[in-house]
Amino acid sequence: MKLGIIGAGSLGTALGQRYAESGHSIMFGGGASAQDAAVRLRVRVGSNAETAAFGDVVILAVPFCAIGPALADAGSLRGRVLWSCVNALRPDFTGLAIGFDNSGAEEVARRAPGARVVAAVPPFAHAIAKGPLSYDRDLAPTVFVCGDDSAAKRIIEDLVLELGAHPVDVGSLTAARLVEPAMMLAVSIAYAGVPRDVGLRLLERSPILAA
Ligand SMILES: NC(=O)c1ccc[n+]([C@@H]2O[C@H](COP(=O)([O-])OP(=O)(O)OC[C@H]3O[C@@H](n4cnc5c(N)ncnc54)[C@H](OP(=O)(O)O)[C@@H]3O)[C@@H](O)[C@H]2O)c1
Numbered sequence: 001m002k003l004g005i006i007g008a009g010s011l012g013t014a015l016g017q018r019y020a021e022s023g024h025s026i027m028f029g030g031g032a033s034a035q036d037a038a039v040r041l042r043v044r045v046g047s048n049a050e051t052a053a054f055g056d057v058v059i060l061a062v063p064f065c066a067i068g069p070a071l072a073d074a075g076s077l078r079g080r081v082l083w084s085c086v087n088a089l090r091p092d093f094t095g096l097a098i099g100f101d102n103s104g105a106e107e108v109a110r111r112a113p114g115a116r117v118v119a120a121v122p123p124f125a126h127a128i129a130k131g132p133l134s135y136d137r138d139l140a141p142t143v144f145v146c147g148d149d150s151a152a153k154r155i156i157e158d159l160v161l162e163l164g165a166h167p168v169d170v171g172s173l174t175a176a177r178l179v180e181p182a183m184m185l186a187v188s189i190a191y192a193g194v195p196r197d198v199g200l201r202l203l204e205r206s207p208i209l210a211a
Pocket of ligand 1: 012071088
C-alpha cells in the first residue's frame with residue numbers, strides 16, 4: 001500500500017520506519033524534517049500536496065496546532081482515507097487544547113472536507129519504533145478507532161494490527177471526544193516523574209465467561 005505521511009517528527013518517522021520495513025511504499029510530506037527522515041529511511045519525500053496525492057492512505061502526524069497549515073498545504077482530500085494520529089494536546093503537553101464538545105479529530109475533518117477521516121491515536125512513538133508492541137503480560141496496547149466510514153476504519157485497523165497493537169472500533173468520529181482525554185491520561189502517566197512506558201488496554205470478558 002502507498003502511505004503518504006504528513007509530519008515527519010517522532011511519530012511520523014516511527015510509523016514510516018515500521019511500515020517501510022513491512023513493505024509499504026512511503027512518502028513523507030513536510031519541510032526539513034521530512035527530507036531528513038526520507039534520506040535516513042530511503043523513502044520518498046515531497047510537498048504536503050504531493051504526499052497527499054501519493055498515499056492510498058494519508059497519515060496526519062503533526063501537532064494539533066499545525067493541522068490548519070498542514071491540511072491547507074495538502075489540498076483537497078475529498079474521498080481519500082485520512083488517518084488522523086493527532087491528539088488535541090496543548091503545545092506544552094499539560095492538557096488538552098479543546099474537548100468534551102469537540103475533538104482534534106473533528107477539527108481535522110472540518111479542515112479536510114469530504115475526506116474519509118479515521119481518528120486513531122497510536123501508542124508512543126518510541127515504542128512503535130522498537131518493533132512489534134507488547135507490554136506487561138504480553139498484552140498489546142489498544143488503539144481506539146473512530147470514524148464515520150466503516151470501510152476506511154477497516155483499512156486503518158489493519159494498519160494498526162501491523163504495528164502489533166489492538167484496534168477497537170469505538171464508533172463515530174465524535175467518539176474521539178472521549179478517546180483524546182484517555183490518551184492524554186496515558187501522556188500524563190508516562191511523564192509524571194520518571195518517564196514510564198505505558199499503553200492503555202481495553203479488557204473484555206466474553207459473554208460465556210461473564211454469565
Ligand atoms: N510522539 C508520540 O508518541 C505520539 C503518539 C501518538 C500520537 N501522537 C500525535 O502525533 C502528532 C505528532 O506528534 P510528534 O510527537 O511526532 O510531534 P513532533 O515530533 O513534534 O513532530 C511534528 C512534525 O510535524 C511537522 N510539521 C509541523 N507543521 C507541519 C506542516 N504544516 N506540514 C508538514 N509537517 C509539519 C514537523 O516538521 P518540522 O519539524 O520540520 O517543523 C515535525 O516533523 C501529534 O498530534 C501527537 O499528538 C504522537
